[in-house]
Amino acid sequence: MKKIGFIGLGVMGKNMASNILSAGYELTVYDVIEANVEDMVSKGALAGSSPADVASKSEVVFTSLPNSAIVEAVVLGENGVLSGCEEGTIIVDLSSITPKSIRKIHKICSDKNVEVVDAPVSGGAAGAEKGTLTIMIGGSKEVVEKITHVLSSIGSKINHVGEIGAGDTVKAVNNLLLGANMVAVAEALVLGKKAGLLADTMYDIISKSSGGSYALNAKYDNYISKGNFDPGFMIDLQYKDLQLAIDTAKDLQVPLVTGNMAQQMFEAARAEGFGKEDISAVIKVFEKWADVEVRSEK
Secondary structure, three states, X not given: OOEEEEEOOOHHHHHHHHHXXXXXXXXXXXXXXXXXXXXXXXXXXXXXOOHHHHHHOOOEEEEOOOOHHHHHHHHHOOOOHHHHOOXXXXXXXXXXXXXXXXXXXXXXXXXXXXXXXXXXXXXXXXXXXXXXXXXXXXXXXXXXXXXXXXXXXXXXXXXXXXXXXXXXXXXXXXXXXXXXXXXXXXXXXXXXXXXXXXXXXXXXXXXXXXXXXXXXXHHHHXXXXXXXXXOOOEHHHHHHHHHHHHHHHHHHOOOOHHHHHHHHHHHHHHHOOXXXXXXXXXXHHXXXXXXXXXXXXX
């Protein structure tokens, strides 16, 4: 399969599409922001006039979009991906959406002999640029085998985790943990600072102790300690991903106490105007409440 379509050229999508193009595939792209399309065309991609047009020129169509409602509209709506697909086309959704939504899309597309795979990614903008993303795939083994070669151009860790919806479920669980851990890190560091501890001392000890975590290691040195909250992973996106976990938990009647509390802290950060900043900026809410600032003393 050499003819690939890509819809959704945001920060993540543009980087992933660029890596697919660099791997030698014939790539047709579409985005509602024309400048994003023009940028990809300047690199050698073809421009599609609509999601349907992209699909009509592709054997595999990737979507990288903000939420469940938009994915459903782009795939199933008027001039959507499905309307342009031939039988046997494979749709790969790289977005983070609810398992319920991707299963709905899969069922409707299957009735027209179009395959669907959910393949949300983890690794942020840096991983998308480097082509080192972790990809969590839900779908039939036979379909996944057909697209592994394309996926290898955007990710270094490709995991087939189960049937349709399983990829989005793993992503929701992963980002539930990330969000809860980030809030806990922020709260703990502010407590320590208020009690008179040095920020660097806390980091040096905790990062090598039982309280250490990815959230601490990834977000202290490059973000919190420097007061740099340029987004690696935006608070708005973390909030959305926590909502995916909460919605899934409600569907399954599973209490999600910590997840709901973590989401409320990111809601507080959004209310303070930090929605477009990195998730580590949630610490600024705790800092405001405690009247301290956690920054490196170096």
